[in-house]
Amino acid sequence: MQTVRKDIHNSEVPVLCQSCEARHQGICGALNPEQLLTLSKATRRVRKDAGEELMADAMPISSYSNVLRGVIKLTKVLEDGRQQVVGLQFAPDLLGRPFASESRVSVEAASQVDLCVIPKQALEALMLDSAPLEHRVMMQALRELDEARDWMVTLGRKTAAEKVASFLFMIASHIDPTDEEARAKFDLPLSRSDIADFLGLTIETVSRQISKLKADGVIEIVNYRHVTVPDLARLRVRCG
Amino acid sequence: MQTVRKDIHNSEVPVLCQSCEARHQGICGALNPEQLLTLSKATRRVRKDAGEELMADAMPISSYSNVLRGVIKLTKVLEDGRQQVVGLQFAPDLLGRPFASESRVSVEAASQVDLCVIPKQALEALMLDSAPLEHRVMMQALRELDEARDWMVTLGRKTAAEKVASFLFMIASHIDPTDEEARAKFDLPLSRSDIADFLGLTIETVSRQISKLKADGVIEIVNYRHVTVPDLARLRVRCG
DNA sequence: CGGAAGCTTGAATATGCTCAACACGGGTGG
DNA sequence: CCACCCGTGTTGAGCATATTCAAGCTTCCG
Numbered sequence: 024m025q026t027v028r029k030d031i032h033n034s035e036v037p038v039l040c041q042s043c044e045a046r047h048q049g050i051c052g053a054l055n056p057e058q059l060l061t062l063s064k065a066t067r068r069v070r071k072d073a074g075e076e077l078m079a080d081a082m083p084i085s086s087y088s089n090v091l092r093g094v095i096k097l098t099k100v101l102e103d104g105r106q107q108v109v110g111l112q113f114a115p116d117l118l119g120r121p122f123a124s125e126s127r128v129s130v131e132a133a134s135q136v137d138l139c140v141i142p143k144q145a146l147e148a149l150m151l152d153s154a155p156l157e158h159r160v161m162m163q164a165l166r167e168l169d170e171a172r173d174w175m176v177t178l179g180r181k182t183a184a185e186k187v188a189s190f191l192f193m194i195a196s197h198i199d200p201t202d203e204e205a206r207a208k209f210d211l212p213l214s215r216s217d218i219a220d221f222l223g224l225t226i227e228t229v230s231r232q233i234s235k236l237k238a239d240g241v242i243e244i245v246n247y248r249h250v251t252v253p254d255l256a257r258l259r260v261r262c263g
Numbered sequence: 264m265q266t267v268r269k270d271i272h273n274s275e276v277p278v279l280c281q282s283c284e285a286r287h288q289g290i291c292g293a294l295n296p297e298q299l300l301t302l303s304k305a306t307r308r309v310r311k312d313a314g315e316e317l318m319a320d321a322m323p324i325s326s327y328s329n330v331l332r333g334v335i336k337l338t339k340v341l342e343d344g345r346q347q348v349v350g351l352q353f354a355p356d357l358l359g360r361p362f363a364s365e366s367r368v369s370v371e372a373a374s375q376v377d378l379c380v381i382p383k384q385a386l387e388a389l390m391l392d393s394a395p396l397e398h399r400v401m402m403q404a405l406r407e408l409d410e411a412r413d414w415m416v417t418l419g420r421k422t423a424a425e426k427v428a429s430f431l432f433m434i435a436s437h438i439d440p441t442d443e444e445a446r447a448k449f450d451l452p453l454s455r456s457d458i459a460d461f462l463g464l465t466i467e468t469v470s471r472q473i474s475k476l477k478a479d480g481v482i483e484i485v486n487y488r489h490v491t492v493p494d495l496a497r498l499r500v501r502c503g
Numbered sequence: 504c505g506g507a508a509g510c511t512t513g514a515a516t517a518t519g520c521t522c523a524a525c526a527c528g529g530g531t532g533g
Numbered sequence: 534c535c536a537c538c539c540g541t542g543t544t545g546a547g548c549a550t551a552t553t554c555a556a557g558c559t560t561c562c563g
Contacts, residue, residue, distance in 0.1 A: 105420040109412040127409050154394045161401040171411040172349040178418040179463025180345040223419025
């Protein structure tokens, strides 16, 4: 049962935003109805399929996007084609490097996604105007920095088995943020190839380690993508 | 020949700040003399030797610090002792995770450092008050995020040889930011052990790769720490 | 039913690690 | 002033882990 949340001046809240899941989360939560109205005049909702590129590395940025649904992957590529996933973004994250004219990563839809696209100018103007908004954008950047540093430990110091366990554990806690002792059930938002690029491994190694976790009864796999973890704590101890 | 820079109301600029190298850089550059005066009443200068720990992981934070001289390393440690350096900070960076009650990394002086220590309360109060200050802090966070992501590519996808070359290239460009075609000469701010922890390698592998670069004439080593790079472009191509 | 894409499994190989010995340089004390 | 010692760095040999290359298997779709 879903009810529309009440704003103080709900009549002033743009129609599109009234039913938006992200209205009170992410950056929009920092805006008053008036600011929301200004912003909403410039935004548009877009759906993208898995695999579509939203922004290329080193290309000019013309817009930010709110992630409303689905998973986005940020990647970097070496000249010879070696690829590394450097970040994953979920709803209600804001997409786009604030205050940069060029993207420093390539941005791609990992699953089907819904986005609320915001022109660069519009959001940056509003940020100069609204300290709470800028603050929220900063808090997201800081959270991403924490996550990146956590991941550096995984990339630099964990074994293949620990890397794969860490990845599964991260997805499990992100998608299904129940208790650590609980059972979890979810669909992997990434292909084996994406997981490999995220972990700095080959797809074969990822596959072998997943098979091993399955053989050891730590996870159950149906249909490649669908995973069940009977006991998250048992997965947790495999993360190193 | 060093001259003291003129502020509009130089008389109002605190004595300590007047001769401070970082006065117009880092976060202090975003402050007017009045704000600087308020802040300076709470700060104190501290010198730390290489190896001293400034902040422990998961411990409460009571202060921020401006790095005035030297190199700081941010590390994370796994339960079994495996260590990963997740960031390096140079002058005039601000030390300390903004708006967090606990540190998420362990902070250690990699060389002898001079710091300007700022109580947590004082800086955060000023940030709420001054959008330009908060903006500058955000810009640093975003730069650190960019750097972390660049480093994830190195950790995840580069060979040992490329990792070591990348590290030397990064230090060379940071310490001696001359042209890429130029000759560079500098002291390594990190021990072999720190370099290994930064690159996700062992000290033996780091040593071997440095020896190889030396044998190939890409770098010259005097005295372990002191490095000369006759041609940065030749080092650059080894970074992958 | 056939084909393609994505995934798994196996065998051989290479890259970086472990363990161990040794070298260098700086400081200390006889 | 030299001998010694300790921390730090280098080098070598054997080994383990993850990669490469190759084949075969699922699942999805036409």
